[in-house]
Amino acid sequence: MRVRSLLVGVVAAAAAALGVAAPGVAAAAEPPVTPFIVGGQPADQAYSFMASLQSGGQHFCGGSLIDPEWVVTAAHCVEGSSASEVSLRLGSTEWASGGEEAQAAEIIVHPDYGPTGTGDIALIKLDAPATSEPVAVADSAPAGTESRIMGWGQTCPESGGCGAPDELQQLDTQVVDAADCTGIDANTELCTDNPNGDSGACYGDSGGPQVVADGDGWKLIGATSRTGNNDPTCATGPSIYTSVPAYLDWIGETTGGAVAA
Numbered sequence: 001m002r003v004r005s006l007l008v009g010v011v012a013a014a015a016a017a018l019g020v021a022a023p024g025v026a027a028a029a030e031p032p033v034t035p036f037i038v039g040g041q042p043a044d045q046a047y048s049f050m051a052s053l054q055s056g057g058q059h060f061c062g063g064s065l066i067d068p069e070w071v072v073t074a075a076h077c078v079e080g081s082s083a084s085e086v087s088l089r090l091g092s093t094e095w096a097s098g099g100e101e102a103q104a105a106e107i108i109v110h111p112d113y114g115p116t117g118t119g120d121i122a123l124i125k126l127d128a129p130a131t132s133e134p135v136a137v138a139d140s141a142p143a144g145t146e147s148r149i150m151g152w153g154q155t156c157p158e159s160g161g162c163g164a165p166d167e168l169q170q171l172d173t174q175v176v177d178a179a180d181c182t183g184i185d186a187n188t189e190l191c192t193d194n195p196n197g198d199s200g201a202c203y204g205d206s207g208g209p210q211v212v213a214d215g216d217g218w219k220l221i222g223a224t225s226r227t228g229n230n231d232p233t234c235a236t237g238p239s240i241y242t243s244v245p246a247y248l249d250w251i252g253e254t255t256g257g258a259v260a261a
Helices: 008-018 245-254
Strands: 050-055 058-067 070-073 087-090 100-109 122-126 146-151 169-176 189-192 209-214 217-227 239-243
Touching: 050 070, 058 209, 058 217, 070 217, 146 217, 169 189, 189 217, 239 245
Parallel strands: none
Antiparallel strands: 050 058, 050 087, 058 070, 070 122, 087 100, 100 122, 146 169, 146 209, 189 239, 209 217, 217 239
16 A cells, blocks of 8 residues: 555645546555645745646646756656646746746656655656746755745645645744654655644645755745645644755756756
């Protein structure tokens, strides 16, 4: 049985209500745990690299623009989806308006992604270069690194307890010791703190960025993957993020050097 991610349950429910297909979600799929920002606040700025992945005009996951032609996201967001199903909105604080619209041309899921939930990273090639400013990838993110997470995920902790916000949410947190998370690969994943014991990613935040401040800008360290305690209720423990720096060699090879390690 696949480890609980923070996406499918909410996407499938939303798709059923709206009469649209949920990309990569089988009709009888068991609901996994996908993250939304619980306990955060509305974004205090527009992030040029922030991507809303959409199908049928509805947000289902986040992502990060790392090159004018490439977006990085979680594998569980797009596994089984065709590129024609996935459109994107870049650089807006609202998933339904503003920013720049884009279309996926190709989806590449990491070959190591599997039932344990590790290897949860994928690349989306856009059908045309975006004009939005990409985010650079950091070299590393050791425990103690102060960071920010963001997304349009559910803002209440129970699955299906509330809808996704129209406005992008953000939360300041930090990377903690991998031992604080259950079922984590310390070499390729980041354990991310739950501030005050009631804040973190939730259903719908999957694939979205975890960033660190870099002067006046940001650098990417993570992509939202799953809960860090296997609890289907959000924000009861830490969250697990795929370490994007750990996959820089694969990203460089896959993008033909467009994003260099």
